[in-house]
Amino acid sequence: MQQGYSNREASRIVGINPRTGKRWRNGWHSPPTGKPKPPITVEAPAAEPSRYLREADRIHIADRLRENTSVRQIAAELHRSPSTISREIRRNGIALRGDASRWAYRPHAAQRRAEQRRPRPKPGKIGQNPSLRDFIQALRTGRTMRRPHRQSYKRQQRIRDMVMISERPAEAADRAVPGHWEGDLIIGKDGKSAIATLVERSTRYVLLAPLPQDHSAASTRDALVQAVTSLPPHLKRSLTWDQGSEMAAHKAFTIATDVPVYFCDPGSPWQRGSNENTNGLLRQYFPKGTDLSLHSREHLATVAAELNGRPRKTLGWETPAERLAKLLATAS
Template sequence: MRVSTTAGPSRCLQEAERIHIADRLREKASMRTIAAELGRSPSTISREIRRNGVLYAGSKVWAYRPHAAQARADARKPRPKPGKIGQNPALANFVQEHLERRWSPEQICRILRIRFPDRPEMHVAHETIYQALYLQGRGELRRDLARALRTGRTMRRPHRQSTRRQPRMSKDMVMISERPAEVADRAIPGHWEGDLIIGKGHGSAIGTLVERSSRFVALVHLPDGRRPAQVRDALIRTVSTLPAQLRRSLTWDQGSEMHLHKEFSTATDMAVYFCDPGSPWQRGSNENTNGLLRQYFPKGTDLHRHNREELDAVAAELNGRPRKTLDWETPAERLAKLLATAS
């Protein structure tokens, strides 16, 4: 028979339930039986006994005293609890320093484990850093450091589905479904994904290119605009600086700026493949990189003000960051290895 409590249902066990647990344990009832009587999960009862009971010395028998258990549970309730970062000034300083350098929380956590392998007090999960930034009242990390994250947000937002777009070109497109298998497996360098990031009022843009095998980034300067001829010429200038083994293919979305893709292919000997409408995941590396670049080129700003030298400096900084997907090598290191192997 299920036992009811006068206080009503609660997510946490109440004192009356703890008294019932103690009484039934003395009667040798099983945890499943006690759980059924209380309308709780058996794991809840088992965890309650482990956390708030006392194990007799030299035995596997638990002594469970309900009033002492209630006192222990009450002592754990106060919030907010001090976090790991707030209790360790050295850890907090390390995290703040690398956030200011625009490292992601996951990159910081990985490097902490590499640099301090024998100091568990310096190890945190990336979620701990996010909570230290986002949760009100903790004060473990400066609130303004959230601006250094790739999103620049001071609070979290759920992912949303992308709005589907209609095809903008219907002539001479080679779709991604016809792309060679060697592009998909990322084994051979020289296959790129590309896109534009757009500035204030759609009046300025920067081209972004990401090499699929190494995640190496190249930025395309578009000082005069993003009309098809301007994008074609800027892409040709950028790609022409690459060694021949890095000029194999380019995957782009169906933006009208690539209307002259055939002329680009003729000039560079690079095939161009187009994604399906509304399918940004088909250029996942490029989409991820565009998110990183928004730390440097925020939405709603005029991108005309950034010169070629500034774009090169941003690309160099991104190419010098360790990446989880590269086993914590930097894109520059991975690309150098791939080129050395190919030669």
């Protein structure tokens, strides 16, 4: 009203009833005794704001907008991001006629709308859409929820004399030369049993090795040695693994097979992406939380043959078995 607005217009801008506006206005006037009444005080914004804007914050925004204060200054006073203040003004403000840069912001009306939007729990998107729910339940992983993993920087190096993937031959990166493998373990129930998975990078050919009792360094070494021994020399160029403790005997594996082992950087599963994707496919046959010691070596060979007989778009719709057979025929 000090800026020339009538009581009704000022009340509309602030978002209150005109009668409330009169009471507010009279609270700032001197009574007949001549002694000024103390002004109506508004709760000061908290130094550490909560997640949501409070009514006091919104009243502060309205007061400062009437004083033509910038959004950034208001945000600094409320310890908020400027984007938070600008969104609040756009959501609940009205641009004044003839001056698009000035806004009539209604703090009390904005507070009421915010309280109406906030009640929880709200119905979930999945629960409201049966088709979406059915699609999710048919997803390949069968994962019910994501679980947090340890951050890579908190992991301690447990393997001695590692040779990192940055030192791997360049020919392995472009997949032009066969014989470079990626490997990992699929862990069974209670972390006891496991299956070692090997994927050749250029053909996506899969080898599986059982670890029915444990996945210690010695057991993993022996299983991998047995898996790659039958391969021809030109298909035994390198093996890339993550920094799991099961590969602590990597030097003994290299001595037995003449296959050097390269290790991925911590928390970088994409550096052996073919193996990660294959392990996702294998979980259809070996679900999480099941005892993997129940699967015989013959059954693993059957599963590997089924994957190796699946046409792949990345191979021009050839199967890994067909692509590997061409390589063996060329070598011979």
